[in-house]
Amino acid sequence: MAVEITTPGPADDGIVDAEVIEQTRLDRLKDAAAPHTAKAKAAFADQKARVAVRVSDWFKTADVTDEHLAAEIEKKRRQEAKEELGEARARLARLRAQAKTPNLPKEAGAALAVQLASAESQLHMLDADHMKISGRDLSKARWAKKAGRLGAVAAGAYGMVNGIAMEPLLALAALGIGGPVGWWYLAHEDTATKPAVDLAKTPVNMVKQPTAPAQETTADASPYGPNLAEPRFDAPAPPALDEEVLTEALRQAGVIKPDATVKVLSAPAWGEDGTATTVFDLPAGVTVTALVKKSEAFAGALGRDLSMIDITKAGTASRASLWMSDADPFADARPSPLMDHTGSVDAWKDGIPVAWAKRGNAIALPLKNSSFVIAGMTRSGKGVGAANLVAGAGMDTRINLRVVAGKSNGEWDPAAKAGVAATYFKPNPARLLALLQALKADMDRRNRILGDLGKSKVVPECIDAVGGLELLVIDELATFTRPDRPMRDEILEALIELSAVAAGAGILLVLITQYPSVDVIPQALAMNCGTRWAMRVDNATQSNAILGGGASSSGRDASKFDPPLPGLGWLVNPFAGVTDLARSFDLDEDERGEVTELMGRAARLRTDARRLTGQWDDPIEAYLRKVTGLSSAAGGPDRNGMPGRDLVTMTAAQKAAREALVDAIDVMDELDRDAQLEEMAAAIGRGMTADRLGELLRQAGAGPTGKITIPDRGRVQGYRREALKALLERIDGA
Incomplete structure (x- = not known):
């Protein structure tokens, strides 16, 4: 057996250093564990990144669709x-x-x-x-949920907070009280939102891959978890319309090509009133005018109705300003501003408020340089729109208001009863033609005055010199201009001439019809009227008859209102800068008597200015009296639109005699027989005596009493009913 002999070194005197041996062992263990340590660090770094993403997404409510x-x-x-x-x-x-x-x-x-x-x-x-x-509803709900989550973290609360219950462990971890369980939950992969993987189609790589190196810790990371930003409650709201949504809507509407984009210059959030205005540049070659023509399709692509967007130029031909609303601005009726107005109206300078536009601003139409056409089918609200215009005109004491009604009802009676209408009569083609001839003659008189003043047309300084502004309102124009109507051709010829050349002399027309066809209102007449208001009609042809031949192809079609609202229409007035949807202010006479109230104010203004009917010499009514023998000043003798003898020119004694004659006839009609002076005076009342009544009747031309027969009384002295009625007809028809 061989024995290995170790010779001790001089440094340790033959004794092995235990610390060196231990360090060597540890180094070997560390080297062996290095791959596992790197893998663990990588896993932990991946967990930290996943935790940061999930907590951030939770605060941003990315988990809520x-x-x-x-x-x-x-x-x-x-x-x-x-x-x-x-x-x-x-x-x-x-x-x-x-x-x-x-x-x-x-x-x-x-x-x-x-x-x-x-x-x-x-x-x-x-x-x-x-x-x-709406999009605004969703935006408000999302930001409320964000605020709730941030508030819960700030308050150190959890549980019964809107939205937190969707991920309770995430809430615990975000609050810092979840411990290992919360950390595990956050680091665990979110399979609910991760797309599913088809294992059958996933290739398997059998080659061993090298271990990924450990990820470096970012400078702002914490070894104990992600650094959460301090909760803020004044974060800006998101824009109402971003570039991606806007571009897609323009593509769907066919305004821009599929590969084209737009550049948003200003995209604020929704305002408190539920509106927002986005300014953007269209691609080269695309103009704002082209966009306006496709407004309806564009509004639909944005999830809105045509009345909920407004497009205007923002300085250049291809830079658009898009106003949007989350609600229909025309849904609710609005009262006329005239109801709260005090004093007179300057219809030339300030215009007359008749309607409001999409953005809620009042539209005031000036009475100068332009005649008017207001058209729409029955119950479309054209009468209310015209009533706003006429009521405002009555409150400008320089305007001579003349109304020709195409129906025999009392729609226009308030202007006559107040003495505001200089002329007012109901359907009478012969009298209308005479009135048009009177205006043509007056146009020549006015032009001579303008020539003496060195003016080519009426300006504010010479309105009084020419005798005021003439405003002729013809309601139900078709009553006079339909084919086969008496004097139709002569009436149309006179209207076309006045609409073409009389505006400069201060003579303007307001033509109202529910039959907007070329037979009723020829193009030569309609196009001479610079202001056109098309309310709901049956088809695009009728709409174009009012607005012009190319209006419907440009997006202005009065047959496409959905829903059709009373008074809503396409309004075009170049002098007021209006070519858009507008809805007339609500002005009611039948239930609230508002027209009568405004006409009463107008009468007081005119009385003070000595411009009430009868207070000034009216050349138009003088012409009508000369030609027809009857007066329609203030609606005629009874102020009901029926011409008769001019009561305005009667003396006080003549008026009293006529009034007594009318009262006597009313009593006889009630008795249904002839009557004596005593019984008629008693029925009239108001202090009337038999002697006074007899005196007034004789002044009126009735002569002395005669023999009449009364049942149960026999032959007595009195007046015959038929004789007094014939006398009244002669007086009023003189």
Whole structure:
């Protein structure tokens, strides 16, 4: 057996150093463990990165999809709608029970019918379970959820916080109280969001791969987990419209090519009023005008209606300013600003507020240089739009208002009863033609005055010199201009001439029709009217008859309102800079008497200015009296649109005599027979005596009393009813 003999060194005197041996052993163990240590470090670094991503995503609510948010919003709205539905049904039941009440007064019945219709409409909307959720709704819900999570961490709370229950272990770890379990949960791969892998199609590499080196720790990383940013509650809201969404919408609308992009210059968040304005540059060769022509398709691609976007140029032909709203700006009616207006109106300088635009701004149409066409099918709201214009015109004392009604109802009576309408009569083609001829003659007079003043057209300084501005309103134009109507050709010829050359002399037209066809309003007439307001019509042809031949192809089509709202239409006025949708202000006469109220204010203004009908010499009515023998000043003798003898020019004694004659006839009609002075005076009242009544009737031309026969009285002295009626007709027709 061989024995190995070790010779001790001089340093340790033959004794082996134990520390050296131990260090050598440790080095060997370290070398052996090095691959495992590197692998562990890599795994830990991967865990830290995964934890950081998941916590960050949790705070950003990346785990919550828009579908989740929409479901939460819808659930809440459904609960609210359920409660409202119960209340609406109970209210409807009460109203229906009330409607069955016997002997219900007519006025109460009408009011109840309105309430029933409103309740049934509300019930229908609730039953329809309308749950439209906008982008702004989703954005607000997401930011509320973010704030909730940040607030929970800041408060050191967990559990009953909106959204945290979706990942409770993540919440614990984020709060720093989850311990190993929370860390494991965060580091564990999120299989819910990771796409599934098809193992059958995944290739297997049998070659052993080298161990990846350990990842370096970033400077801002912590060995105890990720550094979480301090919670902030003033983070800026996201933009209402980003570049990607905008580009895709433009592509879908066919405005830009599939491979083209846009550059967003300004993209603010939604404002408190639910609107936002985005400014962007279109690709080379694409103009804002081209975009406007495809507004409807573009609005649809953005998930909105045409009324919810507004596109304008922002300095260059290809730079667009896009205004958006999350709600229909025309959904709710708005009262006329004239109701709160005090003092007079300057219709030339400031214009007349008649409607509001998409952005909520009032549209004031100036009465200068432009005649008007307002058209739309029945119940489209054209009458209310015209009423706004006429009421405002009445409050400018320089305007001579003349109204020709195409129907015999009392729609335009308030202007006459207040004495504001210088001329007012109901369907009468011969009188309309005479009125147009009078205006043509007056145009020549005005032009001579302008020539003396050295002016080519009326300006504010010479309005009074020419006798004010003339505004002729013809309602239901088709009554006079349909084919086969009497004097149609002569009336149209005069209208076309006035619309073409009279505006410079201060004579303007307002033509209103529910039959916008070339037979009723020829193109030569419509196109001479610079202001055109097209409310709901049947088809694009009718729309183009109002707005112009290429209007529908440019996106302006009054047959495509969805839903059609009263007073909503396409309004074009180059002098007010308007070519867009507009809805007329709500101005009601039948239920609230607002037109009468405004005309009363106008009458007081005109009285003070000595411009009320009868206070100034009117050459137009003087012409009509000369030609027809009858006056339509302030609507005629009874101010109801029926021409007659000019009461304005009567003396006080003549007016009193005529009034007594009318009263006597009314008493006879009530008695249904002839009558004596004593019984007529007693029925008239107001201090009237038989002697005074006899005196007034003689002044009117009735002569002395004569023999009449009264049942049970025989032959007595009195007046015959038919004789007094014939006298009144002669007076009013003189």
